[in-house]
Amino acid sequence: MCLDIEASGLGPRSYPIEIAWADSGSDEHDTFLINPNEVEQWSDWDEKAQSIHNIPRESLVSGLSVREACSRLNARLAGCTVICDALEFDYFWMRRLFDAARMNPAFKLAGLDAVLRPEQLIYYRIVAKAEVRKHRALDDAYALMASMKQCLSHT
Template sequence: MICIDLEASGLASDSYPIEIAWACAETGRNDSFLINPESVPGWTYWDEFAEELHGIEPELLQQEGIDADEACRRLNKALKGEEVISDAFDYDGFWLRRLYQAVGMQPSFRLVGLDAVLSGEQHIQYQFIARTQFRRHRAMRDVEDLISAIRTVLYESP
């Protein structure tokens, strides 16, 4: 089970991914990185409310972020052929498409939603658990919370 989370410059149609993290629940393999929006022409939209949530400032992205093409290569190498789970499939899918389209590449993995691992009743249980978690809106911490909630539903629920 591999889970992914993305943080973005906002929620508008002009938004773009600024942080990506993924982790494999079984092996512990993981990766997390920031993306420098200056590497993509036109990635200028910035929502200060989103910044307040995730705490990632544009200056940090410029200093520590990798280029968008490197982000795609890194994801493709690590996740090739895998199904990768997102608890925010529509948003994460949108931002992954923006990322890959920006550099003219295709993902080597398949993004899936929670329904790929949870049944209808389990999905409801997941929602209850997720609401009790304090999401910090940093990608790796949110991936860890996602894995924890899925494990609770799959292995610890009656």
């Protein structure tokens, strides 16, 4: 299972605005926007980040509340280890989400090193560099899954 997060920026006050996960074993997936308006500390907005993910702040008002987002993630990912390709960032944003909701995740995040050997990680970096990412969470979760499959089959 792979996960990707789009955020308001990359700084220490940034927060998650879109989360998606995809499961290669079942073709299940989910994606949703997160409404930052209910969290007073979530006001940081980076125009440069918006130009990359193309999610205007105004469109987030239709997103889930932080509690709904956490409940939705926990309901489907409980007990799973979910792979992400930017563990340091994704863990930070996931922690910001769950802290804002005053909840705990029922799943674990892990980096690529949890599933790829060192030589496969090198190959992954080459494959990922050649890809054009759309910087939308679901597209990037599927791209991560495809790149991982390619690396796992590469010896």
